[in-house]
Amino acid sequence: MSPLGPDMHERGTRFRVHAPDADRLWxxxxxxxxxxxxxxxxxxxxxxxxxxxxxxxxxxxxxxxADGPHHPDAGLWFDPDKLLLDPYAAAIDRPFAYDPMLAAPRGEGGDTAALMPKGVVTPPFSMMAPEPPVFRPGGLVYEVQVRGFTMLHPDIPEARRGTIAALGHPAVIEHLRRLHVSAVELMPINAWIDERHLGPLGLRNAWGYNPVSYFALDPRLAPGGMAELRGAVDALHAAGIGVILDMVYNHDGESDREGPTLSLRGLDARSYFRHEADGRLINDTGTGNSIDCNHPVAQRLILDSLRHFVGAAGVDGFRFDLAPALGRLPTGFDSEAPLLRAMRDDPLLSDRILIAEPWDIGPGGYQLGRFGERWLEWNDRYRDDMRRFWRGDRGMIGALATRLAGSSDIFHGAAATRTVNFLAAHDGFTLADLTAYEHRRNEANGEHNRDGHGENFSWNNGVEGASADPAIQAARRRDVKALLGTLFCSRGTIMLTAGDEFGRTQMGNNNAYAQDNAIGWLDWQGRDREIEAHAFALAGLRASAPDFNDTGWLLEDDIEWLDEQDRPMTVAQWEDADRRYLAMRFRRSGFTILINGDDQPRDFGAVRVPARTVLPIPAERESGARGRAGDRPQS
Known part of the structure; x- marks a missing residue:
């Protein structure tokens, strides 16, 4: 099969484009x-x-x-006034910027060439035979929004701040090493466009979940193009850190019927997008359109894109936004859908790490636990149960234990747990804001505080929002440390969003997608050093304890659940809705985690555990003595 897109040769370049319904193409x-x-x-x-x-x-x-019939209700959007980006262009000359002319009906808007980025012909990349992924399930995934991660980093040269190149800076790599990060997960780096409502509000998309190209990198993040990504991957790999790309194949930035015509829509909307029987665009993503991942042409585009990033940059794997869209058949979600099967069986992709966000808003959209053996899955049940436990909800002790042990209730039948445990992600409250806000504070987004999650299972320690009260600050710091303690002492893969290890805040904004400013940027100079030190200590402890980063299921001979008297938990204790403390001990190593969710200290034998604290006690040393209090993380 001949490649699509530009293909350079000795005399020039040959271009190939898929557009079967067009009458003319230039x-x-x-x-x-x-x-x-x-x-x-x-x-x-x-x-x-x-x-x-x-x-x-x-x-x-x-x-x-492209010219041809213009019948949007029939999925035909041809308009020769619209300059289009080649879906296979590997680079563009500038970022996308929304303009109403890009969405004007045929014959009403005029030529859009001046408004559109142009594709840039690039020589073929030296396609590497990729090494096996550096990342292995059970490690720590570190979620990074590339621009906001280093915009305020004092050690990064100003010209490199906010770019992919900054990820390879020694100061960044040193921080990642101290956290024992196994892989950075980069939020979308493909070229994207702002949603049309943001410009009038004086806002712009900061997260990138509105892609136009599945090949070209956004020039704001990668002014050096693919070579810049490749350089960052090499630097991170040299430090033993993998790279996972967050890919958005469920929709594109052309949005709904009123959206712009930029690329796929203007070439072959019938093949690339899903439509109702009456021709209307299906919107299972909440963004205006849904890519037809069952169509061979769309599947080819997606698979070619994945191969491009593995072969040209050597990335370790991918996280898929709203992943049920990739496996939704007319009969419902199927983990053996053609695209998912092709990802699994492709020679270049078969050993890559695949992580699903296993939900969207389409029919049957919640598919946690159903993606199959090759997949890791974001576990929102872990997120919510852990939040509810530390908030103080009753009857959570059993859920706490199940989540700590790898969520066998969700991933039963699998050879090992496939959970990605997390407490906070890019969307939703930051870890620190969980302890300071009961309600979202999204007024800066310009949607009258209607956007973002309404139920966050959060608490405020007595005062909503920022507080100068030392007691409240201490209580919040204690709770963040307890949350981190449960995360790092959980079985299986864990995920931490950049900055949550040092108390980052978005001032209660739980949907900061449009905050390309201090709300969304990490405040490195103002970071909470006490929380950071606690996170570093937890990370070191976890890295030395295979009990946690092993993904195999725990059997009865592997673990003990103990009460405060060091006795096995009874049925009555498990069923006690007011019980908020237990001990988890690994039989072979003796490693013990004491968890006290009460508001008062609790004695576990001779060990007093402060209120709302996770206290890891490492395995016995050769001397027979347990680690001193100063050797382990504690509140």
Whole structure:
């Protein structure tokens, strides 16, 4: 099968584009003054248009124009006034910027060439035979929003702040090493466009979950293009840290019927998007459209994109946003759907790490535990149960134990736990804000505080929002440390969002997708050093304790659940809705975790555990003595 997109050769470049319903297609070349030259393309029997462009090579800029019927209700959006990005362009010359003209009906908006980024012809990347992934299940995944991660980092040169290149800086790598990070998970780095309502509000998309290209990197994050990503991956791999990319294949930035025509819509909306029987776009994502992951053309685009990032940059794996969309068949979600099966069986992808966000808003959209053996899955049941336990909800002791042990109730039948345990992620409250806000504070988003999650299982320690009261600050710090303690002492893969290890706050905003500013940027100079030190200590403890990062199921001979008298928990104790404390001991190693969720200290034998504290006690040393209090993390 011939490759789509630009293909450089000795005499120039050949371009191939899929657009079976178009009547005419042009390759549009742009010189240094943005003067346009159009070359007609020729269609073959399979709906592939092509043209050979002599003399066109590395660095030349181009776009596409397509003409044909314009019947949006039938999935036909052809408009030759709309310059289109080649879906296979590996680079673009500038970021996308929303303009109403990009969404104007045919014949009403005029030519959009001046508004559109141009594809840039790039030489073929040296496709590496990738090494096995550095990351292994059971480690720590560190979720990073690339721009906000280093915009305020004092040790990063100003010109590199907010870019992928900054991830390879020694100061960043040292921080990741002290946390024993197994892999960084980069929030979307593909070229994206702002949602149309943000401009009038003076806001812009900061997270990137609105992609236009599945190949080109966003120039704001990667001004050096794929070479910049490859350099960062190499630097992180040299430090023993993997790289996972967050990919958004469930929708694209062309949105609903009123959205812009930028790429896929203008070439072949019928193949790339899902439609109702009456022609309306299906919206199982809440963003206006849904990619048709069952169509062979869309599947090819997705698989080619994944191979591109593995072969050209050597990434370790992928996290998939709203992943049920990738396996939704007409009969419902199926873990053996063609696209999911192809990912599993592809020679270049078969050993990559695959992580599902196992929910969307479509029919049958909640699929936690159902993605199959090759997949790790974000576990929101872990998130909510742990939050509810530390908030003080009654009857949570059994759920606490189940989540600590790997969530066998969710992943039963699997050879090992596939959970990704997390307490906070990019969407929702930060870990610190969980302890300071009972209610979201999203007014800065311009939607009258209606956006974002309404139920966060959060608490405020007596005062809503920021407080100068030392007692309240101490209580909140204690609770953050307890939350971190349960996370690092949980069985299986864990995930921490960048900055939660040192008390980052978004001032109660639990949907900071449009806050490309101090709300969403990490405050490195103002970080809470006490919480950070606690996180480092927990990370070191976990890294030395295979009891936690092992993903195998715990059997009765492996673990003991004990009460405060060091006796096995009784049925009555498990059923006591007011019980908020227990001990978890690994029989072989003797490693013990004492958890006291009460508001008062609790004695476990001779060990007094402060209120609302997780106290890990390492295995016995050769001397027979247990670790001193100063050797282990504690509140």
């Amino acid at each position: 390759l549009c070349l742009f010189d240094g003054q943005d003067r346009e030259t159009r070359l007609p393309m020729t269609r073959d029997v399979d709906g592939i248009w092509s043209v050979d462009a002599p003399g066109v090579g590395e660095g030349d800029r181009y776009g596409l124009r």
